[in-house]
Amino acid sequence: MKRYVIIVAGGKGLRMGGDIPKQFVEIKGLPVLMHTINRFHSFDSSIDIIVALPVDQQDYWKELCSKYKFEIPHTIVDGGDTRFHSVKNGLDQVSGEGAVAVHDGVRPFVSDEVLERCFSMAQEKEAVVPVIDVFETIRHIADGMSNTVPRDEYKLVQTPQVFLISLLKKAYSQPYVPSFTDDASVVEAMGHKVTLVEGNRENIKLTTPFDLKLAELLSN
Numbered sequence: 001m002k003r004y005v006i007i008v009a010g011g012k013g014l015r016m017g018g019d020i021p022k023q024f025v026e027i028k029g030l031p032v033l034m035h036t037i038n039r040f041h042s043f044d045s046s047i048d049i050i051v052a053l054p055v056d057q058q059d060y061w062k063e064l065c066s067k068y069k070f071e072i073p074h075t076i077v078d079g080g081d082t083r084f085h086s087v088k089n090g091l092d093q094v095s096g097e098g099a100v101a102v103h104d105g106v107r108p109f110v111s112d113e114v115l116e117r118c119f120s121m122a123q124e125k126e127a128v129v130p131v132i133d134v135f136e137t138i139r140h141i142a143d144g145m146s147n148t149v150p151r152d153e154y155k156l157v158q159t160p161q162v163f164l165i166s167l168l169k170k171a172y173s174q175p176y177v178p179s180f181t182d183d184a185s186v187v188e189a190m191g192h193k194v195t196l197v198e199g200n201r202e203n204i205k206l207t208t209p210f211d212l213k214l215a216e217l218l219s220n
Contacts, residue, residue, distance in 0.1 A: 001123060002098030003047045005040050005160060006090035009033050009105025010054050010079040021057060022206060023105045024064065028219045032206060033061075034070050035108035035219075040101075041072045043115045049074040050093050051105070052086035084180045088172045099123065100168055101160035102183045106206040109218050110160065114200050118162040121197055126164045129184045130199030131155035158199040163187060 009023040023033040033051070040047055051074050053061055058076055065071075075093050080086045087102055094100050099122045103110070114130050121128045134151040161183045163171075171187045180186045184194045202218055204211060 001119070002096055002165075003044055003119060004050065004094050004098065004100040004165070005047055006050045006052060006087055006094070006100060006102045007033070007036060007040075007074075007105045008052050008079070008083055008086050008090075008102065009036075010052065010083070010086055024057075024060070025206075025212065027108070027212070027215045030068060031064055032108055032215075033105050034064075034068065036103070036105055037070075037072050037074060039108055039110060040103070040115070043112050048094075050077060050090045051075070052077050052079045052090050054079040082176065082180075083182070084172070084176045084186065087183060091169055091172055094165055094169070096165065098165050099162055100165050101162045102168075103160035104205055107159055107203055108206070108215070109200075109202040109204065110158070111200040111203070114158075114198070114203065115160070117197050118160055121195060122162040122164060125193075125195035126167050127184065127187050127192055127194045128162045128197055129194050130158045130160070130203070131196045132158065132199045132201055132203075155196065157182065157184070158203050158205075167192065 024031045027035060037049055040049055053076055055078050077089045077093060080089055099119055118128045118130055134154045134156055138149050138151050138154060139146045140149050171190055174189060188194055204214060206212060206215055
């Protein structure tokens, strides 16, 4: 089965508190986005890697690739105004039959086991999303009141979300609406069921300075 991954890397890093977009922040001497690309190449050296980057970041990325002598093959596409539009641009580079994953550029710690699970299940279930359990108590807040809700009725969603190519292309032919917060929501808008599989807890999304401290530990 032909495999693709669209890595969405459009963050501005505002919650990181710095001027460098979070996908370019260094961990162990290498920008986060390079770690993420390495993760997929290490899993499957034949996978086609597509990276959606804002136009105004693409020259900087090329400079980084030169500086770090980063030579893993990948295709750059223009990042859009939203995640939806970035993925849609990435899908223009995907063809034929097989499976396509969509992954956050700042999630460099997805495991081989999760990647294999997602791609394998996608052959049968067509739409697969990795999730992990909620370990903390959750409270719902509305109208100035709050109440505890059963945490076993909720899951934390991760990426990569993996789909048959034909299904995801059909889903992204729909007009954009703000409720499309991830790829699963786009597919579900067509009435297609999404299958949940076990993710790995280390597969965190690097968003805050604290996340970077965790990333340094996970990189050891």
